[in-house]
Structure formats: C-alpha cells, structure tokens
Ligand code: BES
Ligand code: ZN
C-alpha cells in the first residue's frame with residue numbers, strides 16, 4: 416500500500432472510499448464545525464444517515480454511507496474521533512487504524528482520507544495517522560499460504576496547501592518509525608524453529624552491511640569464554656544453539672552530543688531450562704528476544720532518522736533449554752565483572768545474560784544505558800499486559816524515557832528500585848542469587864541488574880507484558896508481537 420500526501424478538500428476525490436473523521440458533539444452531529452463543513456459538501460446526507468444510524472462520532476465509531484454522487488468517491492466512511500477537546504494523537508492513531516480495519520473488510524483498492532485532528536500539529540497528525548494505518552495493516556504472513564488482497568493507494572488529504580510540507584515531513588519520519596516497529600514484529604513473531612541466536616546475529620550483520628554509519632562486532636562462545644561472560648554461557652549450555660554477544664555502533668555524521676547504549680535480552684526461546692515452565696507459560700516464549708529485537712529495530716532505521724547521538728546497540732542472545740548439559744538450580748557462576756551468582760532458578764535466565772551485556776555496555780563509557788527485556792511475569796502481574804515497567808538509578812533518565820514513551824504512544828510506568836529489597840537477592844554461598852522472594856519480582860530483577868552498571872545512568876524497561884499481545888489490544892496492536900519499545904527509543908534518541 417502506497418500512502419501519499421495530497422492537497423485536496425476531498426470532495427472531488429474519485430477513489431473507492433472517502434474517509435471523514437467526525438468529532439463527537441453533545442447536541443447534534445451537524446453542529447460540530449468540521450462535520451458541518453463536510454455536511455454541506457454532502458448536501459445534508461450525512462446528517463440524515465447519522466441520525467438514522469445513531470452515529471454520534473464517539474471515538475472509533477464507524478459508519479458506512481453511499482456517497483450518492485454528493486462526493487465523487489463510491490463510498491463514504493465516517494470515523495468517530497470523540498470529543499474535540501479530548502482528541503489526542505493517540506485518538507488519531509486509533510481512529511486511522513479503525514478506518515483501515517473497516518476498509519480491509521471490503522475489496523477497496525483506493526482510499527482518500529482528510530487528515531484527522533484539526534487543531535493539533537500537522538506534522539504530528541500525519542505521523543500518527545501513518546502509524547495507525549500501517550501498524551493496523553500488518554499481518555505476519557510468513558507461514559500463511561493464502562495471501563490477502565491489498566489496498567493499493569491511501570491518500571491523506573491536506574486542505575490547506577501551506578500544511579503540505581509539514582505533513583510530508585511527518586510522513587517521512589512515521590514511515591521509519593513504522594519500519595522499525597514492523598521489523599521487530601516480524602522477528603518476534605518468528606518461532607524458535609526459525610529464530611535461533613544465529614539469526615539475530617545475521618540480522619545485525621545485514622543491517623551493518625547496508626548502512627555505512629553502522630559497524631558490528633560479534634562475540635562467539637570462544638570469545639565469550641575469554642571475556643568471562645559466565646552469565647551468557649551458563650544459560651546457553653543446555654541448548655544445541657551457540658550463544659552470542661552482539662555490539663552494533665551507530666556514529667552520526669556530525670560530532671555526537673551524547674553516547675547512548677541500548678541493551679537487549681535476546682532469549683530466542685525460553686523453556687525455563689531445568690526449572691521448566693508449565694506448558695501454558697511456555698507457549699509464547701518465542702517472544703523472549705523482544706528486547707534484542709527492539710535494539711535491532713532501532714538500528715534498522717537509525718541511519719535514516721540520523722539522531723545526533725552515538726548509539727551502541729548491544730544484545731546477548733541464547734536459547735534456554737533443559738538437557739544433561741544444562742545449568743542446574745544451585746550452580747554458582749561468574750559474570751564478566753567477576754561477581755558470582757547463585758542460579759537458584761534457571762528460568763530467571765534473562766538477568767544472567769543481561770548482567771554480562773550490561774558489564775560490557777558499562778565498559779563503553781556511555782552517558783546512559785537503557786536495557787529492554789521481557790524480564791519478569793511479575794511485571795505483568797503488577798502493570799498488566801499493556802504497560803512496561805521502567806526502573807532507573809537516574810530520575811532524569813527515567814523521566815526522559817517516560818516523556819518519549821508518552822509521545823510515542825507506548826504505555827510505560829515507573830517502578831522503584833527499592834534499596835531495602837536488595838537483601839532479598841543477597842547470596843548465601845555466592846555474591847547474589849538470581850531470584851528474590853515471593854513478592855516484588857519485577858523490582859528484585861531490576862535490583863539484580865543494577866549490580867552490573869556501576870554508577871552509569873541506567874534505565875531498565877521490563878517489556879514482558881506489552882511486547883507480545885495474547886489478545887487484541889486495539890485496532891493497531893493485534894494478537895502477537897507488537898514491536899513495543901522501538902518508537903519510544905527512537906523518540907528518545909531524537910530528543911537530543
Ligand atoms: N521470559 C520470562 C518472563 C516473561 C513472562 C516474559 C511472561 C514474557 C511474559 C523470564 O525469563 C522468566 O521466566 N521469569 C521468571 C522469573 C522467576 C523465575 C524469578 C518469572 O517471571 O516467572
Ligand atoms: Zn525464564
């Protein structure tokens with residue numbers, strides 16, 4: 416599907432479907448300024464239909480109408496935007512996605528749609544609409560024999576020619592945000608059968624090959640042994656697939672303002688190891704490399720969006736399997752910084768591989784480290800399936816991430832790194848243990864990671880809930896991988 420930005424009032428568009436966003440109004444449909452204008456164009460038709468069908472313009476309400484030659488498109492689709500003073504970029508994103516889903520039920524080839532959300536910034540409106548449309552259009556097609564018909568063109572109409580440039584700028588950036596997000600969705604949706612650590616390494620190499628601004632270093636098991644990366648190696652020892660630590664570097668064209676390290680958990684399948692997961696919990700554990708996928712998603716588009724910061728993308732990737740070679744509950748291992756860990760539960764493997772990756776990241780002397788990991792079920796218990804937990808040793812960094820998340824439309828919430836809970840992971844025979852008590856599991860996991868970043872400003876994003884949707888969340892985040900995290904990171908990197 417090609418999305419284009421055009422100057423047009425919409426009335427003379429000749430495509431299959433003409434989409435109009437409509438604000439909700441307390442009294443009558445027609446008295447909302449925007450819809451009144453459309454109403455005039457359509458000769459009162461819409462008012463009449465809307466009345467008959469009790470369409471009130473509530474957020475995401477849809478109404479199909481025949482255009483009856485009042486406009487030249489074959490059909491008109493009204494989309495509710497809710498109350499005008501409550502209309503946000505997220506409303507626009509959702510309404511655009513809802514429109515696309517409704518249109519996809521038909522055999523439509525061409526769509527024209529007036530830009531939603533007048534009053535808001537044009538660039539942001541275009542950006543939000545393109546995200547809504549493209550993310551809603553996504554489907555993971557790799558294993559589907561039957562391919563669906565496609566909408567060919569989607570024209571976004573700008574009524575005022577002076578807005579054209581801003582809308583086009585919004586579109587350019589949005590297309591990159593979408594590309595990064597969909598790249599992550601494809602990786603995370605790919606099952607363990609076709610997504611071993613080597614595949615993530617190959618993706619990193621391919622990205623570096625295609626972008627002269629990006630370099631990549633790959634540490635295989637032989638090198639990891641020399642480096643003393645006991646966390647990565649102990650998790651991977653039960654699997655037939657070798658593990659890796661990957662380090663990508665993006666260098667901006669002009670002098671970098673900051674150096675940022677992004678660190679991802681890349682467990683391509685988490686069976687739990689000898690502390691085997693119950694079948695129901697294992698079913699979706701191909702998603703356990705979503706953190707690493709987010710790092711790759713950022714690097715897939717970073718050269719195009721060209722932030723003014725040096726970015727280090729680091730991920731550890733392993734498969735967590737039980738076998739006679741697997742690490743046993745009770746074993747003690749040593750992380751790259753020589754701290755020893757009692758591995759009491761082999762299913763708490765993410766923090767082990769991240770420990771090495773964080774030590775490595777810290778040695779790059781970055782101004783900030785952000786790690787992303789599908790780390791704990793406890794975080795999902797705390798915040799539900801749609802919200803990530805953010806833990807940080809630096810309030811300003813946490814705030815910057817929360818701000819970026821809010822503007823990207825990704826839900827995140829801060830959780831505390833409570834010092835008094837540190838005792839819960841105090842080791843008996845080693846320095847620390849890899850599980851805390853029965854409660855506060857997201858926080859003890861965060862405290863565990865903190866042991867490996869020294870004083871570097873660092874934030875940990877536990878994306879266990881939102882990375883992979885077990886049911887549809889909204890019109891643009893359907894069951895399956897969501898790509899959650901990438902857009903927040905991109906917004907954050909562009910904030911410098
Ligand atoms: N990969 C899981 C966490 C997870 C749970 C991700 C649900 C996505 C959805 C992680 O490795 C894990 O198993 N954590 C354990 C830790 C426990 C053993 C301390 C958990 O959360 O149960
Ligand atoms: Zn696990």
Ligand code: ZN
Nearest residue numbers: 682685703765
């Ligand atoms: Zn895991």
